[in-house]
Amino acid sequence: MRPLLILTMVFAGSALPAADRPNVMIVLCDDLRWDTLGCAGHPQVKTPNIDRLANEGVHFVNAFCTTSLCSPSRASILSGQYAHSHGVVDNFTEYPRSLDSLPRNLQAAGYATAYIGKYHMGEENDEPRPGFDWFVTHKGQGKYFDTEFNLNGKERKVVPGYYTHVVTEMALDWLQKQTDEKPFFLMVGQKAPHSFYTPEPKYADAFESVAIPYPDSAFELGDNPAWYKTRLSTWHGIYGPLFDYRKKFPDSRPESVKHFEAMIRGYWGTVLSVDDSVGRMTRALEEAGRLDNTVFVFMGDNGLLNGEHGMVDKRTMHEPSIRIPLVIRAPQLTPKDRPRKETAQVLTLDLAPSLLELCGAAPLKQAHGRSWVSLVQGKSRDWRTGWLYEYNYEKQFPYTPNIRGVRTDEWKLIRYPHGDGGPDRHRAELYDLKNDPDERKNLIDDPTQRSRIEELSALIAAELKRTGATPDRMPIDAGIKQELPDLKIR
Numbered sequence: 372m373r374p375l376l377i378l379t380m381v382f383a384g385s386a387l388p389a390a391d392r393p394n395v396m397i398v399l400c401d402d403l404r405w406d407t408l409g410c411a412g413h414p415q416v417k418t419p420n421i422d423r424l425a426n427e428g429v430h431f432v433n434a435f436c437t438t439s440l441c442s443p444s445r446a447s448i449l450s451g452q453y454a455h456s457h458g459v460v461d462n463f464t465e466y467p468r469s470l471d472s473l474p475r476n477l478q479a480a481g482y483a484t485a486y487i488g489k490y491h492m493g494e495e496n497d498e499p500r501p502g503f504d505w506f507v508t509h510k511g512q513g514k515y516f517d518t519e520f521n522l523n524g525k526e527r528k529v530v531p532g533y534y535t536h537v538v539t540e541m542a543l544d545w546l547q548k549q550t551d552e553k554p555f556f557l558m559v560g561q562k563a564p565h566s567f568y569t570p571e572p573k574y575a576d577a578f579e580s581v582a583i584p585y586p587d588s589a590f591e592l593g594d595n596p597a598w599y600k601t602r603l604s605t606w607h608g609i610y611g612p613l614f615d616y617r618k619k620f621p622d623s624r625p626e627s628v629k630h631f632e633a634m635i636r637g638y639w640g641t642v643l644s645v646d647d648s649v650g651r652m653t654r655a656l657e658e659a660g661r662l663d664n665t666v667f668v669f670m671g672d673n674g675l676l677n678g679e680h681g682m683v684d685k686r687t688m689h690e691p692s693i694r695i696p697l698v699i700r701a702p703q704l705t706p707k708d709r710p711r712k713e714t715a716q717v718l719t720l721d722l723a724p725s726l727l728e729l730c731g732a733a734p735l736k737q738a739h740g741r742s743w744v745s746l747v748q749g750k751s752r753d754w755r756t757g758w759l760y761e762y763n764y765e766k767q768f769p770y771t772p773n774i775r776g777v778r779t780d781e782w783k784l785i786r787y788p789h790g791d792g793g794p795d796r797h798r799a800e801l802y803d804l805k806n807d808p809d810e811r812k813n814l815i816d817d818p819t820q821r822s823r824i825e826e827l828s829a830l831i832a833a834e835l836k837r838t839g840a841t842p843d844r845m846p847i848d849a850g851i852k853q854e855l856p857d858l859k860i861r
Contacts, residue, residue, distance in 0.1 A: 451738030474502030488560030570640025
C-alpha cells in the first residue's frame with residue numbers, strides 16, 4: 372500500500388482514494404481493566420489473540436478514560452469530547468443526535484458503517500442511531516445468555532447463546548457481506564466483562580484453584596477521605612453484595628473473602644471468551660485478505676476497581692478505575708514487524724481524531740482530544756502533560772462523590788466538590804505516581820506540597836475553562852447511601 376498522505380488530506384477536508392483507505396474494526400469491552408490481558412503481564416489471564424494484536428501493532432500502556440462510567444466514556448470515544456461538553460454525564464442519557472461523531476464522519480467519507488452489540492447510551496432505546504448503516508443492539512445491559520436484540524430496527528428477537536459469541540457471529544456475518552467497493556467501519560460492543568460476571572461453561576472453572584485475597588490497599592484507609600469507609604458495605608464496597616456473589620451482607624469476616632474470590636474468577640473467565648472472539652475476527656479478516664488493510668482496535672470503555680482501596684466497580688479517579696486497555700494493530704500506523712509500546716498518556720478523547728486522520732476523513736468540528744498518529748510514528752513528541760478527570764454524583768448509584776481532578780505524568784490531584792459552589796466537604800487526595808503508583812500515601816496534608824497543590828488546582832480550573840465548563844455544573848452531593856440500586860439498572 373502507498374504511504375498515506377494523511378495530514379494533507381485531513382486538513383483539506385477531502386477523503387483519500389478508495390484504494391488507500393483502511394477498514395476500521397473496533398472491539399469495545401465493558402469494564403475491562405487495563406491489566407487483565409496477557410500482553411499487560413497478567414499472571415493468570417492468558418489472551419493470545421489480543422496479544423497478537425499487541426505483538427504486531429501498538430500497545431498504549433498509559434491509556435485512560437476521562438470519566439469512568441460506561442455511557443459518558445462511550446460518548447467521549449465517539450465525539451472526542453469531555454462529558455461536560457457532549458452532555459452524556461450518566462448512564463441514562465442519549466448521545467445527542469446533532470453532535471458530530473466518528474461513525475458519522477466515516478459514513479460521510481464513503482464508509483460502510485455498522486454497530487453490533489452493547490451500545491449503552493439510552494437505557495431503554497434499542498433503535499438504530501445516526502452514523503450507522505447497520506445497527507444491532509438491545510435495551511439495558513443485555514444478558515450473558517439469550518439476549519433480545521433489535522436487528523436494525525426491523526425485528527426484535529431473542530438470539531439464543533452466549534452473548535460474546537452471538538455478537539461475534541453477527542459481526543462475521545456482516546463482514547462477509549462487505550465488498551471491496553468501499554471500506555468498512557465496524558464496532559463490536561461486548562458485554563463482557565461487565566457484571567454480573569458469568570463465564571460460558573467451558574471457562575466456568577478456569578481459575579478455580581487460584582487464591583485471590585483482598586488487595587492490601589483495602590485495609591490502608593487511614594489517610595483517605597472518610598467516605599471510603601462508608602462505601603465498604605455498599606453495592607460498590609468489598610463487604611457488600613459483590614454483584615450477587617455474596618447473598619448475606621455486609622460481611623467483613625475474613626472467611627468471606629471466598630465470595631470476593633468467586634467474583635474475580637468469574638470476571639476473569641468472561642475475558643477468555645472475549646479473547647476467543649478476537650481470534651475468530653482476526654482470522655476471518657486474514658483469510659479474506661483484509662487484515663493488513665484494517666485498523667484493528669481493541670479497547671475498554673473504562674477501568675474497574677477489584678478491591679483496591681476497599682472498592683469494587685469504577686467511577687473514582689484511582690488508577691484501576693481510569694486506566695483502560697488499548698491495543699491497535701494497523702500496518703498503516705506501525706509495521707507489524709516493528710511493534711511498539713507507547714508510554715505517553717492517551718485518552719478516550721483521542722481515538723476519534725486519530726482514526727479519522729488514518730482514514731483521511733474530515734476531522735470533528737470540535738474535539739478536546741488529539742490525534743496520536745504523529746506521536747506513534749515518531750514524527751512528534753509534542754504531547755499533553757496533564758488532563759482533566761470528571762465524574763458527577765448519581766442518585767441512582769449514590770456511592771461516589773462528585774469528582775474533579777487532574778493527572779500529569781507524575782502527579783494526581785483529586786477533589787470532591789459538593790456541587791453548590793462552596794468549599795469541598797470531602798478530604799482531597801494528592802499522589803506522587805512516580806514513587807507511589809498504587810496510591811497508598813495521600814500527600815494532601817504535606818506542607819511541602821502546597822505549591823504543587825496550587826499548581827494542580829490551577830490546571831483543573833484551566834482545563835475546565837478551556838473546554839467550556841464555566842460554570843462547572845454538577846449535582847449536589849447527597850452523601851454515600853447504603854441502599855441497593857434498582858434491580859432494573861444494575
